[in-house]
Amino acid sequence: MKTLLLLPISLIALYLFLSAVYQLALAIAARYFKPVKQTQAREVSKLVVLVPTYAENEVILHSTKKNLTVSKPEGVEVDYLVIADQVKPSTCIQLCSMGAEVLEVKFDQSTKVKALQAAMDYLKGRNYDAAVILDADNVMESNFLLETQSYLNTGYSLIQGQRLAANSNSDFALLDGLSEAANTEMLCKGANVLGFSSKLSGSAMVFDYSLFEEAIPTLKAIGGFDKELELYFTSGEHYIQYAPELAVWDEKVASAQAFSKQRGRWLQSQYAFLRKSFLPALKSLKQGNVDYFHKSLQLALPPRALAPFLLVLVVFLGILLDNSALLMMGGVGFLSLMTSYVLSLSSQLGAARILIIAKALPGLFLSSIRALGWMSKAKKQFIHTKHQVVQS
Template identity: 50%
Template sequence: MTGLIYILAYILIGFLMLAGLYQLTLAIASRFKAKCICEFDGEARRLLVLVPSYREDAVIINSTKINMSLKYQYPSARFDYVVISDGLQPDTNKGLTQLGAEVLEVNFEKSTKVKALQAAMRKYDGNYDGVVILDADNTVDTNFLYKASHYLSCGHKAIQGLRKAANTQTNIALMDGLSEAANTAMLCAGANRLGLSSKLSGSVMVFDYQLFKSLVFCLEAVGGFDKELELAITERNIFIKYAHDLVAYDEKVSDNRSFARQRGRWLQAQYSFLFQSIYPGVKSLMAGNRDHFHKAIQLALPPRVLSPFILAIGLMSSIIAGSTELTILSSIGLLATAGAYLMVLPLPSLVKSVWTIIRTMPSLVISTCKALTLMKASKRTFLHTPHGLTKAHV
């Protein structure tokens, strides 16, 4: 029995160590300067902006008000701003129309983001060059659509923008923002520097219209459709570009319950697609498509909150048990993981937030464990995490 425990410990700690070294590699790569994209031709491409909104009455009016100011920066005849209204109140729909947005009302027995996007692509089957996908709470930065048009002009067919935190009022929101900033640096910027596709984040995304149209009707995800989409894109040998200057502000979850529900949805999608994509990923690698293979194995990454926690416990346990090998593996994994985050997160923010991080970590570990128990439920039903900001970042 003791031998079996040691074998399982070696497998777990070894896996977490490799994950830590992988993240450290991406963190180091992210420090290198990105290649300049082509010179902008100045053309305002025709864009379809899609904003799926499931019962987001609390935020959609304000975000739309801010985003519709795009018409003062980008020719209004060159973009359509469409809110896909799923469960919004009639007064909200009326207010959106008055702001100049187009409202597409949908009603599904079981609502998902994929179904909403499919409904929009069926209706708006027009002469567009690109599709922009935003969340209901997203507010975009200056000249967002011109920058999107610029990246499309350079031949990029799939682009992930930068999602900056719109709120840090609670400890959970602060930690969620730091987590996304680290993941963006490693899995978006770092991957691109190594010649690999960026991850997709579910919003602040830009696609070539014909590419997205050809893919969206093949998607079936209940949650985490971005994982399914990035696998489909890289399987076609299409590169996903990370655009650090394509900025939108995104509301972070602000309480433990929302954190658990959101992570449960993400983890279910991640590990579900992992098992589905391993064999196709290996086939792609043998055919010379390393990008698709990389996307498949990237889905094996452990939950970011639990990884250092387990490694720390593993280190203490291996020291007590007198296992030199496990002590070394745990130490390497812990140092690599910590080093990766220290390398990509701004030091002033870390120093300023150090006590908040220490105080909040135990509750985040508990919430992540709860998220694991919610994975089964999220496979059947979309676990909605409502947004609560009434005033978005301007």
Template identity: 35%
Template sequence: MNIMILYTLEILLFIIMSLNVLYILIFSIASQKKYRVPAFNDKKTNKHFIILIPAYKEDKVILECVKSCLNQEYPTDKYDIVVISDQMSEETNELLSALPIRLEIVNFENSTKAKALNFAMSHLDGYDIALIMDADNTIKPDFLEYIDKVPFTETIVAYQAHRIAKNKNTNIAYLDAVSEEINNSIFRLGHVNLGFSSALIGSGMAFRYDYLKEELAKIDAVGGFDRALELTLFRDNKKIGYIPDAYVLDEKIQNHKDFSRQRKRWMSAQIHYLVHFWKDIPHAIKTKNWDFCDKMFQQMSFPRLILLGLIFIISFIVSSLDSSLGVKWWILLCVLLMSLALAIPRNLYTKQFLKATTALPVSFFSMFLNLFCMKGANKKFIHTEHGSK
């Protein structure tokens, strides 16, 4: 009887893991097709932009971000830059004040991105498009021109730009850069190629201003405000496009400690919003709201690194108990590795990449241990320092 229960659990676990791997495989294959962003026309429409940059203790990186935003090949009277400075030094604020931007200085008791953005938008109007940036981001001079050409409609209310690594100076940073591009392939390019919406990623996001102002005001997220906004948007039958040629450079995590903190924040948000939006699944299925259903499946799925590590460990354990049962697990592991390899751009296959993979075991265990200390993680903002070398 006990053996039958173990066999049943092993089969159930294999089915769950296989669904996760199949999902990754399908969208990895779909990402191999080049995507052309729909445009109204090739002429400039000169939309009026507001670039919103929440900056919590970001003294080391904020000036580089702002300067890249100021250096746009776009009419200067058609975009404004707003930095929401939260707990940055007086010296940094003075330097920012000397630039042609709008500086909002706040001092929240419990700081969050959503609070900072809502504070700025509460008294700003007259814009067509809101672009949300992180303080460690930089953009190229033609960035706003790309955003200007894409169609914002009653249904398509947001676009995600192509976020890539600004740095690959450590093994962890390189792995983070690879992970970012896997996300771009699977959750953005692969999705839009199959008719789904792109996923958001927290920065490099362009929204129809009126929609963002109204919907974000209803969100009081501590972590993962982009997940909350995304699920709210999909629940309202809105769509998100993807602009693969509009690049945002993002600073990557450089050490295991920051990696663990960042992933803990992400996993906490994943669980929190799975619970929060769970009740909306039946209606979404009934109304064939596949974008919402797809996003909820993502919320239920294992993080990739956890999935990879668990399948490897289970393959080893099952094979040691019964080699015939272990075969299917090793095949599943190979399919997962092939799917991930397919999603990684060829230019990232370097000697440094091979060296960086040595950091995978420690990264897996730090994420795995996070699963047992999630209590309260979504009640206080977990800050990850940028600009450290």
């Protein structure tokens, strides 16, 4: 009986251990990330900013007002299009009066993919050089478009910018912001240093227009369209560059319920795209496309908030079952995971924040368990994260 129990437990422990060591490798690599040397490889003259917006009124008015004041590159035409789904007519009128273009849309089942597909149909024939994708709450840093032009002119076609936490008004908002910062260090910076594509984050993204125009009709995601885009681009051997200079302020979820819903949506899309992509990525690996395989394999990572608790559980099982292999995998895995976070967040982890994190851990664990329950709902319908106006 003990032997029968050991096999599945050992396999799970090995999976958690390898995931933790992988994250540590990325965190170490991220320390060697260097800014891109910018050169003149092309001339960008026309950009469009796309902002899919679902049932947001105050938030989209606030962000649009801010974003329309950012510095624009000299000689570059910049259009700003809000794709308004279930947005009040009065809000659309105000957006137009600010100088934004508004495309009103309505779907039986609303998704960000459908909104962006409608936008690309609407913009046919305008011949942009690149598209910038923002969330409704995103506020660009004043130099965002200037840096966008520089990266595009250097020759980068697919770029992920930096999403800075606009709020830390609750324990969960702080944890969400730190989680994003750690992900950025490991999955954006670390991946680039090792020669792999950065992850995409769903906003603060810049794409060569022709590449995005080819990609968008193929997408079917209800949630997690950024994962689908990552796989599409890397399967075609297109590299994604991380650019910290392209910064936006992004609202973080402030409640346990919002955290659970958001993570449930993310986990559902993550594992759904892992199932869809793994065999094609394995086949592509045989043809030399390591980046695509790496991107697919990355989707196998365990839920970030649950992994530390599961590794501690492995340690206890190792002690209980008197199994040194379990004890080693759980202990080394836990230390590797914690070290990866310390390396990734070293500049943000003061004593006060460590105390807040420690206090919030039980709630984080429970919310992560609840997130698993949201996965089945996220498979059938888009779960919207409601935003609030945050002064950035």
